Amino acid sequence: MNAPAVGGNPPQVVMYATDWCPYCARARQLLESRQVVFQEIDIEAAPEARAEMQRRSGRTSVPQIFIGDVHVGGCDDLHALEARGGLEPLLGRPPASNRRG
Ligand SMILES: N[C@@H](CCC(=O)N[C@@H](CS)C(=O)NCC(=O)O)C(=O)O
Numbered sequence: 001m002n003a004p005a006v007g008g009n010p011p012q013v014v015m016y017a018t019d020w021c022p023y024c025a026r027a028r029q030l031l032e033s034r035q036v037v038f039q040e041i042d043i044e045a046a047p048e049a050r051a052e053m054q055r056r057s058g059r060t061s062v063p064q065i066f067i068g069d070v071h072v073g074g075c076d077d078l079h080a081l082e083a084r085g086g087l088e089p090l091l092g093r094p095p096a097s098n099r100r101g
Pocket of ligand 1: 021022023024060061062063073074075076077
């Protein structure tokens with residue numbers, strides 16, 4: 001998994017989700033708490049979106065989160081990535097422990 005260079009353009013973040021799924025809500029909450037700008041695709045609103053999510057991720061469950069070309073996975077995967085300090089570098093940001101302020 002290649003992290004983008006720190007300080008470059010932030011990668012596009014996409015989350016396939018539904019509006020009722022509690023795991024989607026938890027993932028959304030984490031991204032929002034880190035001020036991550038992301039595109040949310042409701043797989044129930046767009047007929048082709050579910051198939052696109054399954055093709056890209058190989059999974060059927062929501063949420064499925066992508067940062068650039070990297071498939072992060074679902075809610076648990078996102079939280080695990082964050083817990084081991086991998087989220088910020090993947091977003092092209094300095095690791096959280098190096099952040100000032
Ligand atoms: N461990 C997964 C659980 C996700 C999950 O169970 N999502 C449910 C909706 S709340 C789902 O999509 N179930 C249908 C399926 O697994 O195909 C995660 O952290 O994202």
